[in-house]
Amino acid sequence: MEKSYAEWQKQLVKCIRCGTCRSVCPVFQAADNENTTARGKVKLLESVTEGKLALTPELQTRMSKCLLCKACVPGCPSGVRTDELFLSARRELAAKNGLPLAKKLAFTGLTYRRLFDLGLKMGATFQGMVFKDAPNGRGKLARFPLPGAGLSQRRIIPPLASSPLRSRLPERNQVASPKGRVAFYTGCMLNYIYPEAGEAIVKILKAHDIEVIIPSRQSCCGTPAFTSGDYQVGRYLAEENVRVLAAGNYDAIITGCASCGAALQHEYGTIIEDDKVKKMWEELSGKVKDITQFLVGLGLKDNLREVKATLTYHDPCHMVRGMGITKEPRQILKAIPGLKYVEMKDAAKCCGAGGTFSMVYYDISRTINDWKLDNAEKTGADILATGCSACRMHITDGLGQKGSSMKVLHTAEVIAKAYGLD
Ligand code: SF4
Ligand code: SF4
Known part of the structure; x- marks a missing residue:
């Protein structure tokens, strides 16, 4: 302490x-x-270090009222690393006061990779008992309130895929004459909820003659755990993932979810304690690339197909302020023939999801999300593209509740259309 x-x-x-x-x-x-x-929050933490305020559960609640969107970091004239400060505060507060039982159990479950996988596969089979179809076909609604899971009956959530990505595709996705060999770190949401987006990423890479390995022993990136202060679980998952990804000596580690990418690229540096694993991570972190970043490096394929649509793009916080990526997705999307790209106002402003924030403070996160939806709708777009599954889920929920017809797609799904791979 x-x-x-x-x-x-x-x-x-x-x-x-x-x-x-x-x-x-x-x-x-x-x-x-x-x-x-x-x-x-800085003032509160100052009081703690001066001995005027204890690490109380009330302070823990106050520190949890933050999206960890990092918007306060780049504009701070004094360079206060509020993101690192708040994460460290959550860790100390969780160590002192613990976490709610449901969270603790869920995070511990992440460390039992096979059991977690089995649980979600069973969940996909039996989800109809707890959830029913939302009227607009956008996803599922809880049949009864599930406060422990942060679900009210109005919140639209995507269903669990009947077959996860890592069950649909082999571990080794070969090409005839490989020009490179990468690992695809799928994370949880592309695996269990949006496998089509993960398939699009693999198809795009294969179209560039890149062999894609999807390591079967990969675990959750740990973001939900360590951002809630559970560093024990976060560290275990980080160290497991680094060991698995370093073992393959890949040309690059491809991610399709900004939260996973930012964790692998940056946050693991402050989480991993084992010196040997830390050294592995230092060599590995520079290889972590979002699919759009990797694709810009390769160069887009020629003869792209027309995609007739109006599209706008939402910058996920962990993509823009976590991985430093803003130009690459736009560069690709603007190069697609037939696609009318319209920039929305405040594209880089948080959508309000904030990981587990939206589960605890749903009304606040909905208000923030509604600003995003208003800006997106003003562009007249029929597609909103993004590169973070949590943003996709939250924006889809809002659009569903508004009765909007705008579609939300992963950037890779739009690229796959232009490549004729859909
Ligand atoms: S919500 Fe975002 S801008 Fe506000 S304190 Fe948290 S990280 Fe900073
Ligand atoms: S912007 Fe930085 S220096 Fe200014 S009040 Fe916020 S944390 Fe303090």
């Missing part, structure tokens, strides 16, 4: 209370409470 406090102080002293972070904080804009701003 003292070590963390000493680290916090290095950041806390930099804050000049200017309030710039207020103007960009979506939670503050929705909830209008100083405690939700980065400045407010």
Whole structure:
């Protein structure tokens, strides 16, 4: 704890209370409470290090009222790393007060890879007992409130795929004359919820004569656990994934979900403790590429098919401020013939999902999401493309509740259409 406090102080002293972070904080804009701003949280943590405030459950609740969207980081004139500060605070608070039982059990379940896989496959079979089809065909609605899972009866969620991605495709996806060999880190949501987007990524890579290995021993990236403060589980998963991905000596590690990509590329650096694994990660992290980034490096194929649609793009927080990717998806999408690309206002503003944030603070996250939907709808687009499954799920929910006809697709699914691979 003292070590963390000493680290916090290095950041806390930099804050000049200017309030710039207020103007960009979506939670503050929705909830209008100083405690939700980065400045407010910095003040609270300062009180902790000065011994005026204890690591109480109340403080834990306050620190949880943050999307970890990182919007307050780039604009801070003093360079306060609020993202690292808040994660570290959540870790100390979880260590002191624990986590709600449902969360703790769910996170522990992630460390039993085979059991977790079996559980979700069984869940896909029996989901009809708990969920019914949403009236607009956008997904499922809970038959009864499930507060433990953060589900009200109005929230539309996607169904679990009857066959996950890693069951649909072989571990080794060969090509006749390989020009490269990559690992595809699918993460959980592309595997269990959006396998079609994962299939599109594999097809695109194969069209470029890249052999794609989908390591069967990969685990959840750990983001839900460590962002909630459960570093024990987060560290276990991070170290497992690094061992599995480093063993293959791949040319690149391809991700299709911004949260997984940002975790593999950056967050693991502050989580992994084992020196040997840390060294492996240091060599591996530079190889982690989002599919759009990797594709721009390769160059798009010639003779793209027309995709007749109007499209707008949402920048996931973990893509734009986590992986530093903004140009690549736009460059690709704008190159597709027939596709009318229209930029939405505040494309890089958080959609309100924030991982487990939307499960706890659904009303706030809906308000934030509605701003995103309004901006998206003003473009007149019939497709919204994005590169994060959590954003996709949350935006689809909002569009469903609004009765909008706009479709949400993974950027790779749009590219696959242009490649004639759909
Ligand atoms: S923008 Fe940075 S320096 Fe200004 S109040 Fe927020 S955290 Fe402090
Ligand atoms: S990370 Fe996002 S939600 Fe959290 S304080 Fe910063 S701007 Fe607000």
